Amino acid sequence: MKDSREIDLVAIAYDAMERYGFDPGFPETVTREVESMSEETIRGGRSDVLDLRGLLWSSVDNFDSLDLDQIEYCEEGTDGEVHVKVAIADVDFFVRKGMHTDRHAAHNGTSVYLGIVTFPMLPDDLSRDISSLLPGKERRAIVMEYTVFPDGSMSRGEIYRALVSNKAKLVYEETGDWLEGRGPMPAVIEKTPGLEKQVRLQVETSQRLRRHRMERGALDLETLEAEAVVEDGQVRDLVIQRPNLARQLIEEFMVAANQTMVNQLEAAGLPMIQRIVRIPRNWEGIVETAREYGDHLPKKPNCKALSAFLDRRRAADPERFPDLSLTVVKLMGPGEYTAFVPGDVPIGHFALAIMDYTHSTAPNRRYVDVVNQRILKSILDGRDSPYETDELDSLSYWLTGREKASQKAERFMRKAAAAVLLRDRIGDVFEGIVTGASEKGTYARLITPPAEGRIMRGEHGLKVGQKVRLRLTKTDPYNGFIDFDCVGRT
Numbered sequence: 001m002k003d004s005r006e007i008d009l010v011a012i013a014y015d016a017m018e019r020y021g022f023d024p025g026f027p028e029t030v031t032r033e034v035e036s037m038s039e040e041t042i043r044g045g046r047s048d049v050l051d052l053r054g055l056l057w058s059s060v061d062n063f064d065s066l067d068l069d070q071i072e073y074c075e076e077g078t079d080g081e082v083h084v085k086v087a088i089a090d091v092d093f094f095v096r097k098g099m100h101t102d103r104h105a106a107h108n109g110t111s112v113y114l115g116i117v118t119f120p121m122l123p124d125d126l127s128r129d130i131s132s133l134l135p136g137k138e139r140r141a142i143v144m145e146y147t148v149f150p151d152g153s154m155s156r157g158e159i160y161r162a163l164v165s166n167k168a169k170l171v172y173e174e175t176g177d178w179l180e181g182r183g184p185m186p187a188v189i190e191k192t193p194g195l196e197k198q199v200r201l202q203v204e205t206s207q208r209l210r211r212h213r214m215e216r217g218a219l220d221l222e223t224l225e226a227e228a229v230v231e232d233g234q235v236r237d238l239v240i241q242r243p244n245l246a247r248q249l250i251e252e253f254m255v256a257a258n259q260t261m262v263n264q265l266e267a268a269g270l271p272m273i274q275r276i277v278r279i280p281r282n283w284e285g286i287v288e289t290a291r292e293y294g295d296h297l298p299k300k301p302n303c304k305a306l307s308a309f310l311d312r313r314r315a316a317d318p319e320r321f322p323d324l325s326l327t328v329v330k331l332m333g334p335g336e337y338t339a340f341v342p343g344d345v346p347i348g349h350f351a352l353a354i355m356d357y358t359h360s361t362a363p364n365r366r367y368v369d370v371v372n373q374r375i376l377k378s379i380l381d382g383r384d385s386p387y388e389t390d391e392l393d394s395l396s397y398w399l400t401g402r403e404k405a406s407q408k409a410e411r412f413m414r415k416a417a418a419a420v421l422l423r424d425r426i427g428d429v430f431e432g433i434v435t436g437a438s439e440k441g442t443y444a445r446l447i448t449p450p451a452e453g454r455i456m457r458g459e460h461g462l463k464v465g466q467k468v469r470l471r472l473t474k475t476d477p478y479n480g481f482i483d484f485d486c487v488g489r490t
Contacts, residue, residue, distance in 0.1 A: 004487065007420050007477050009116040009235070009413075016412050017119055018367070020405040022108050024119050029100040034123045037094050039129055048380070053138060053165040056198050057087065060170045060246050066128035067111070067120060069362040071141075071166045072253055074201045080150040082205045086257040087141035087164045091131050091363035092373050095122065097386050102370075106395070109402025114413040115228040120365075124249060127364040135166045140322075142373060144257045150206050152212025156260040159376060168192050176244030192424040203245050206252035213255070214328075217304035217353040220311065226450040228417035235421045238449040245278040251404040254361045261360040261372060266342045268379045271389045273368050273396050274340040274358050276347040278333060289324070303353045320439030320465045322447075323435050327464060336400045337368055339392035368399050415480035418451035422482060423475045429487060432470045434462045444470055444484060462486065 017024040057071040073085045084446075095101050105121050112119040120127050133139050141164045145157035145357045168188045177183030179199075189195045214220060226238040241247075265272045280286055290297045290309050297305050310328070314321045332350065337359075340346060348355040360376070363369040371387065378385045387395075435452060436443040442459035445452045455462070456473065469488030474481065 006354070007423075009230075009233075009417060009420060012416050012478060013114045013117045013119075014418075016114065016409045017112065020409045021402075022119065022405065022409070023104065024114060026104060026123050027100070029124060030104050032100055032334070033101050034126050037126065048161055049140065050143070050160060050162040050164045052085075052087070052143065053487045055085070055164070056192075056194055057133075057164055057166050058168040058170055058195065058198065059133060059135075059166055060172060060175060060250050063171045063173070066124075066132060066134065067122075067364040068133040068166065068169070069234055069364050070250075070254065071133045071164060072202055072249075074198065074205055076201065077147070081146045082201065082208075083147050084148060084205060084253065084256070085090065086144045086253055086361070086372045087133065087162060088144065088257070088361050088369075088373070089131050089133055090140040090142055090362055090373070091122070091370055092377060093140050094126060094131055097371065097374060101126070103372065106398075107369050109367045109399045110406050111237050112406045112409055114410060115417055116230055116413060121367060122364060131364060136231065137167045138162075138163060138165050142376065144260045146256055146260050148208055148256070152208040152210075152215075154209065154212075154256055154259075158262040159260065159264050159380075161380065168195055170246070172241075172244065172246045175199070176246035179245040202253070203249050206249040207245075209252040209256055210248060213252075213353065214307065216301075219303065219307050219328075219351045219353075220314070220349070221329060222314070222322050223326050223329060224322040224445070224450060226414060226418065226452075228414070228421070230417075235244055235417050238421060238451060239457050240450050255354075255357075257361050258358050259354065259356060261376060262358050263357040264379065265358075265372070265375060266356065269342050270375055270379065270385050271339060271341045271369055271376055271387070271392055272358060273392055273399075274346065274356070275335060275349060275368075276338055276357070277350045277352070278347060279350055280332040282331045282333070283377070285327060289327055289331065293324075294372065305349055307353075317465075320433065320460075323465055326435065334404065337396040337403075339389055339396050340433045341389060343439060367402075368395070371395060412480045415452065415482065416477045418449070418453075419475040419477040419480065421449060422451055422472060423477070426472055426474070429469055429471050432465050432468050432484070434466045434468060437462055437464055444468060445487075446470065451482055453484050455486050456483045456487030466490075 010214055014024050055073045057073050059068050059071045069086045069089050075083045108121055111121045141162050143162045144159050147155045174186050178185050222239050226240050228235050229237040279301045287297045295309050312322055346355045349357040360369050360372040363373050374386050431447045432444040435445050442455045444455055467490040468486050470484040471487050473485055474483040
């Protein structure tokens with residue numbers, strides 16, 4: 001039976017923002033500040049801004065993204081090495097510490113992507129325009145240089161101010177399809193001289209970095225997050241963003257750039273905010289999970305052993321691997337921000353298998369990146385850091401909480417959108433996979449569409465990864481509920 005009730009997902013999204021402690025709008029004080037900003041100021045001023053507008057810069061992002069934080073360029077060396085430049089939007093040039101815009105951004109902490117509507121950390125006129133590294137525009141940037149050797153190891157080089165110009169905005173899906181032989185060359189690559197060679201060099205370099213990280217024990221996890229396809233305000237489908245070579249390119253270049261940032265701040269002896277993933281708090285649970293698959297892990301946490309186990313499971317059962325990944329992520333515990341003073345023992349990032357890591361490559365979207373950018377610029381200017389350690393402690397705690405809140409809001413809206421998509425299919429039976437089974441409840445994900453919900457009846461004895469047949473019994477977009485009865489198991 002068709003449900004004729006009108007569901008206002010935009011209103012639900014605004015309610016979700018307020019529920020999780022975000023301010024979804026911008027006050028007049030912020031609006032006035034941004035209106036006074038002008039791209040005419042971009043080229044003025046300093047003598048230490050290098051002119052790199054002539055390089056063949058490009059970006060890779062989602063098709064509808066306009067808040068472009070980074071662009072990339074590579075040059076081949078003489079002995080097989082590749083010199084990489086990653087340019088990051090100079091957001092601090094416009095948003096100085098203590099401004100109304102800065103305080104509002106610090107409160108929210110991050111852009112929140114709810115599928116139906118996006119709530120940017122900074123106003124669109126700023127983040128999607130004058131501070132964005134848009135194609136064909138001259139923009140101020142912070143450039144991070146590093147060198148990647150044939151074995152995938154790297155040396156971290158300089159960081160400096162520059163004037164840049166993005167020559168091409170590439171899209172993850174179509175660029176990935178082309179690189180992997182599933183689609184044609186994107187038009188922008190075809191019509192831009194030298195860009196094909198440049199992109200292929202970037203991909204080759206990123207794969208060097210990736211192989212080196214994996215050899216050191218970095219975890220190659222894959223979790224599924226279904227995004228709503230919205231047309232004319234209506235949810236038409238749910239799609240899952242799959243990993244591809246284009247996404248891996250950006251992931252690897254940004255990991256290396258963030259390590260370069262840490263190296264610069266450490267060398268200067270300045271406190272910073274680091275991104276950490278602690279040694280798993282429930283390693284015993286991870287060991288038990290491996291045992292259920294007939295595998296063995298050591299008693300003490302070991303990222304190389306865990307990485308090898310995950311590789312074996314991906315090869316053995318790629319369909320269920322995302323659910324195993326999610327289980328491991330939950331048992332490891334979340335990432336967090338922490339203030340770090342050079343000379344202290346770093347906590348490290350267990351999942352990346354590196355000790356010194358931060359976030360600094362998305363200042364239009366994450367406030368912690370703005371903070372680290374300001375600290376970096378104090379080094380370039382030869383002045384004291386704008387942040388004391390106590391302030392960094394407070395910011396780390398607050399921004400960790402904001403990240404968790406944004407994840408909860410995003411997860412809620414994915415469920416709300418899925419509930420809208422399925423509301424006319426009460427009573428239908430679907431194939432699914434059990435994704436969670438605990439005292440809190442038993443949960444499953446449909447194969448098509450990839451919606452998640454709770455099994456309310458017939459759940460006893462089900463195990464994570466088990467295939468089941470599920471009858472849809474209830475949807476509630478306002479509370480993000482989807483309920484099933486289990487009517488068969490395989």
